[in-house]
Amino acid sequence: MQLVPTLSEEELRLIDAEIAHVPYRSAVAIDALKIVQQHRGWVSDESIKAIASYLDMSADELDGIATFYNLIFRRPVGDKVILLCNSISCWIKGCDGLQQKITEQLGVQFGETTSDNRYTLLPVTCLGACDKAPVMMVGEELHEDVAESSIVRILGGST
Ligand code: FES
CATH class of the missing domain: 1.10.10.1590 (NADH-quinone oxidoreductase subunit E)
Structure with a gap:
């Protein structure tokens, strides 16, 4: 049955x-x-x-x-999802560099989850804060005007 x-x-x-x-x-x-x-x-x-x-x-x-609707996850994700906007405004303002920093720090590419299951990194289409680009969300928290040098702090020094 x-x-x-x-x-x-x-x-x-x-x-x-x-x-x-x-x-x-x-x-x-x-x-x-x-x-x-x-x-x-x-x-x-x-x-x-x-x-x-x-x-x-x-x-x-x-x-x-x-x-x-890209905030619905159709695959298992880690405890927190990092949504890095890679639409035009954020791309112009350097989201590629942020992605590299995140990858360096956490060892994951887009679509991957850290081995400790703490974070999943996903690209997202425009988060509606283009005037504050580049932006990313970590869990429920929106981070605006993100600098590469802020990634370690934002991710809580995770290695
Ligand atoms: Fe990134 Fe709009 S393009 S928030």
Whole structure:
């Protein structure tokens, strides 16, 4: 017998609270993805099926949304995700140099997680703070006007 993927009671409670404010269930797709990611760290294929079923939409449709929205992680990530913006403003202001510094310090390239599982480094499209480029997020924290010399401090001296 095939197991039906499920959501936890807490996840369902939070998703229901979002659904209460909208005219149709699929309107909370991104919120539901974020809720599940907050609880599980990332959004697996099983989670996609469970959320899609709950929101009366197809798994493919929800997967398309999750893939498009680059703050939803479709693969396991470390305890903190470093999102380094590499869109035009940040590229002009030297995000390549920041990437090199991060790679030197943590030993990971884009898409990789440190061996101690503390950090995953990912590229991200414009974080909406172009006037403060280059910018990066570490976990929930946005760092603006980042200098290469600040990377060690921002990452807490991790080696
Ligand atoms: Fe990096 Fe907009 S281009 S924040």
